[in-house]
Amino acid sequence: MYGYAGRVLHVDLATGKTVVEPLNEEYAKRYIGGIGLGIRMLHDYSKPGTDPFSSENPLILTTGPISGTMWPTGGNGHSFVSKSPQTFGVGESKAHGSFGTELKRSGYDAVVIKGKSDRMVYLWIDDDSVQLLDASHLAGKSPGETEDAIREELGDYYIRVASIGLAGEKLARIACVINDKTRACGRTGMGAVMGSKNLKAIAVRGTRDIVAAKMDEFMEYVKEFHERMKGPATQKYRALGTPENVLVHNSLSCMPTRNYRNSRFEGAEKVSGEVLNEKYVAKVIGCSSCAMRCEHVVVVAEGPYKDTMTRMEYESLWALGPFCGVDKLDAIIKAMDLCNYYGIDSISAGVIVGFAMDCYERGILVQSDFGGVDAKFGNAEAMVKIVDMMGKREGIGDVLADGVKFAAEKIGKGSDKLACHIKGVEVTGYDLRCLKTAALGFAVSFRGADHNRHGAYAFDVKGKVNRLVAEKGRGKMVRDMEDVYNLIDSFIVCKFSRGTYYKELDDMAKLYTLVTGFEMTPQQLKLAGERIQNAARLFNVREGLGRKDDSLPWKVMNEPITDEGPSKGAFVSQAELDLLLDDYYESRGWTKEGVPTSAKLRELGMEDLAHTAGKM
Amino acid sequence: MVKIHERKFVSADPDKCVGCQICEYACSMTKEKAFNPLKSRIRVVRINQVVNMPVTCRLCENPACVAACPRDALTQSEETGVIIVDKDKCSGCGWCIEACDYGAIMLHPDNKVVHVCDLCKEKGEPQCIKWCPEEALDLVTSDVLAQKARITAVKKLMKEAVQDATKAK
Numbered sequence: 001m002y003g004y005a006g007r008v009l010h011v012d013l014a015t016g017k018t019v020v021e022p023l024n025e026e027y028a029k030r031y032i033g034g035i036g037l038g039i040r041m042l043h044d045y046s047k048p049g050t051d052p053f054s055s056e057n058p059l060i061l062t063t064g065p066i067s068g069t070m071w072p073t074g075g076n077g078h079s080f081v082s083k084s085p086q087t088f089g090v091g092e093s094k095a096h097g098s099f100g101t102e103l104k105r106s107g108y109d110a111v112v113i114k115g116k117s118d119r120m121v122y123l124w125i126d127d128d129s130v131q132l133l134d135a136s137h138l139a140g141k142s143p144g145e146t147e148d149a150i151r152e153e154l155g156d157y158y159i160r161v162a163s164i165g166l167a168g169e170k171l172a173r174i175a176c177v178i179n180d181k182t183r184a185c186g187r188t189g190m191g192a193v194m195g196s197k198n199l200k201a202i203a204v205r206g207t208r209d210i211v212a213a214k215m216d217e218f219m220e221y222v223k224e225f226h227e228r229m230k231g232p233a234t235q236k237y238r239a240l241g242t243p244e245n246v247l248v249h250n251s252l253s254c255m256p257t258r259n260y261r262n263s264r265f266e267g268a269e270k271v272s273g274e275v276l277n278e279k280y281v282a283k284v285i286g287c288s289s290c291a292m293r294c295e296h297v298v299v300v301a302e303g304p305y306k307d308t309m310t311r312m313e314y315e316s317l318w319a320l321g322p323f324c325g326v327d328k329l330d331a332i333i334k335a336m337d338l339c340n341y342y343g344i345d346s347i348s349a350g351v352i353v354g355f356a357m358d359c360y361e362r363g364i365l366v367q368s369d370f371g372g373v374d375a376k377f378g379n380a381e382a383m384v385k386i387v388d389m390m391g392k393r394e395g396i397g398d399v400l401a402d403g404v405k406f407a408a409e410k411i412g413k414g415s416d417k418l419a420c421h422i423k424g425v426e427v428t429g430y431d432l433r434c435l436k437t438a439a440l441g442f443a444v445s446f447r448g449a450d451h452n453r454h455g456a457y458a459f460d461v462k463g464k465v466n467r468l469v470a471e472k473g474r475g476k477m478v479r480d481m482e483d484v485y486n487l488i489d490s491f492i493v494c495k496f497s498r499g500t501y502y503k504e505l506d507d508m509a510k511l512y513t514l515v516t517g518f519e520m521t522p523q524q525l526k527l528a529g530e531r532i533q534n535a536a537r538l539f540n541v542r543e544g545l546g547r548k549d550d551s552l553p554w555k556v557m558n559e560p561i562t563d564e565g566p567s568k569g570a571f572v573s574q575a576e577l578d579l580l581l582d583d584y585y586e587s588r589g590w591t592k593e594g595v596p597t598s599a600k601l602r603e604l605g606m607e608d609l610a611h612t613a614g615k616m
Numbered sequence: 617m618v619k620i621h622e623r624k625f626v627s628a629d630p631d632k633c634v635g636c637q638i639c640e641y642a643c644s645m646t647k648e649k650a651f652n653p654l655k656s657r658i659r660v661v662r663i664n665q666v667v668n669m670p671v672t673c674r675l676c677e678n679p680a681c682v683a684a685c686p687r688d689a690l691t692q693s694e695e696t697g698v699i700i701v702d703k704d705k706c707s708g709c710g711w712c713i714e715a716c717d718y719g720a721i722m723l724h725p726d727n728k729v730v731h732v733c734d735l736c737k738e739k740g741e742p743q744c745i746k747w748c749p750e751e752a753l754d755l756v757t758s759d760v761l762a763q764k765a766r767i768t769a770v771k772k773l774m775k776e777a778v779q780d781a782t783k784a785k
Contacts, residue, residue: 070641209650
């Protein structure tokens with residue numbers, strides 16, 4: 001096979017047994033790779049109702065058909081798929097860097113990890129040699145420290161490592177898996193699943209050649225995309241980076257502030273992408289094979305957080321900053337670094353701190369809960385302290401580290417109304433009250449609150465629709481975006497490069513064909529994107545999720561925006577949400593309850609999963 | 617015969633390098649028709665997120681690798697200065713690898729003889745330079761490199777001098 005390695009590695013952590021099986025070629029063509037392949041395999045390797053922390057819950061690591069090639073941004077991706085300990089449905093998250101390219105060169109499209117080790121181990125994949133090595137000396141180490149230690153002890157500084165930090169070891173449901181120091185499979189708690197298996201890290205060395213099916217044409221296409229990447233489509237990511245959003249969102253009054261109390265932040269100017277770049281960005285670096293580079297590495301030069309160095313993106317900046325009312329960039333950078341240190345999703349971490357501060361200001365939590373810290377909105381030191389407590393699961397941090405949904409259940413006192421999550425996953429930096437296409441996308445996202453499953457905010461923010469109105473037609477818009485985003489995460493290419501695919505599906509189909517040698521039409525690709533969405537939905541249906549879970553945070557539906565400006569008075573009513581959901585389900589060919597119909601599954605050639613829907 | 621200071625080699629500007637490894641992909645593609653950094657004659661080193669730099673052969677004068685080879689498998693081209701590997705003589709013993717201060721000569725993973733940058737003689741120009749999206753790589757002589765360094769140093773000195781002058785006021 002070209003593009004694909006053609007092999008799947010199965011690892012049983014309980015017995016130490018490993019088995020290599022051929023990749024199911026039908027799955028490859030129909031679900032592409034990355035999250036698509038992972039979600040399809042999750043159906044096969046898990047039983048309904050399995051607890052996410054059970055040894056029976058498989059953790060599936062995948063690469064895409066493009067991984068390992070020099071395709072710009074596409075050479076380096078990998079993803080983790082499992083049942084999420086946050087949503088109890090599909091958990092998936094992908095990352096870039098250099099890990100995916102190495103894994104592909106080691107000769108695997110996917111690694112299915114089952115069972116639980118009786119002591120802490122790490123998985124060492126050295127081409128065909130696969131071993132479980134003792135990791136007791138790595139306990140408590142950060143992913144960055146773990147990466148360094150493993151490279152040192154295995155004696156190869158080009159080994160790539162994906163690992164969990166202390167939070168993952170302690171099964172914090174917001175724990176992530178980090179590779180290349182600053183790249184995270186952040187969302188849906190994949191690090192906690194890894195921790196539940198006593199698996200500290202996965203280290204990879206691959207020495208195989210990667211060859212595209214039509215190498216000369218492929219290289220011509222690479223050259224063309226190198227040119228596209230120098231153009232306007234990637235300008236934002238190369239210049240200010242995603243933190244550019246701070247002032248854009250603020251001007252539209254769509255930046256959730258102080259746990260959704262406000263939709264704009266008076267301190268936005270202090271935490272803008274402009275100030276970040278001027279004062280803190282030391283260098284912009286790139287992942288393996290990327291021809292645009294986006295990773296804004298920030299360094300704090302002075303003050304209490306001197307010498308902190310980390311990566312910074314809008315979402316993390318927003319969550320740890322405006323969402324907590326914090327306007328001090330050095331503290332935000334420190335907190336971001338702590339998230340990477342302990343291995344927790346920085347978006348979730350910031351949203352949880354905002355939630356905790358809201359609870360504190362309303363007297364639901366008190367000063368002693370925070371170890372004497374005055375946890376009011378805007379207290380930067382308190383924000384950093386709470387992140388630290390979460391990473392260690394100390395004090396109230398122990399409760400908070402499972403995310404706002406679980407925390408609210410424990411805290412009680414009406415705190416569930418302050419918990420901004422969907423399906424248990426914390427919201428991201430778009431005020432859904434005034435971005436109604438985005439609100440639909442977030443509500444139906446199969447992995448919980450997220451902008452990266454659909455990108456539907458673009459219609460709202462760019463003014464392509466009236467963002468304050470919920471109306472028919474948005475369902476199809478979200479649906480089409482989802483299908484493309486599923487493909488992006490399955491190829492795997494970087495979402496920041498999406499603008500360079502001028503003809504979207506046509507370009508992607510050509511890429512797929514050149515790399516794999518399998519003829520792929522844009523129509524077939526569109527169906528694959530749709531198939532992935534349906535497979536994910538079916539998994540969620542199988543696990544008991546349905547229309548009731550396609551919801552929005554209480555505040556989004558009950559507290560209209562009070563800030564003066566273009567969004568004043570906006571919120572999403574139940575009637576509006578129902579209208580949007582009906583429209584979306586209809587365009588998807590699903591029932592009113594959001595279950596894929598047998599006609600739809602036949603159309604997509606998914607009869608093999610039809611029994612899953614039948615259970616509803 | 618070309619004098620040593622006129623020889624050009626691939627030099628990297630660490631300020632411009634973003635660590636994307638495209639030079640590695642381009643090199644292995646050119647040389648081996650495959651994507652595999654282990655077959656690349658240029659390798660990127662990332663010390664931490666802000667320190668990135670590719671390293672390849674410097675075409676040294678009196679190259680240590682040539683001197684170290686016990687089998688006379690390595691010679692230096694008088695014309696271009698590149699190190700020529702006689703694959704029949706090379707046994708992959710690694711003396712040259714040990715001798716090179718830059719790690720620029722490496723053992724090929726498959727055929728177990730050493731390989732080193734030859735400036736892509738078959739293509740007429742080093743492909744890593746052509747592909748680098750950041751223009752971080754350049755084909756320069758040591759004279760030009762020294763010139764560049766002098767200019768950078770003076771600019772820096774002048775900047776400090778200007779700042780000092782401003783402070784004095």
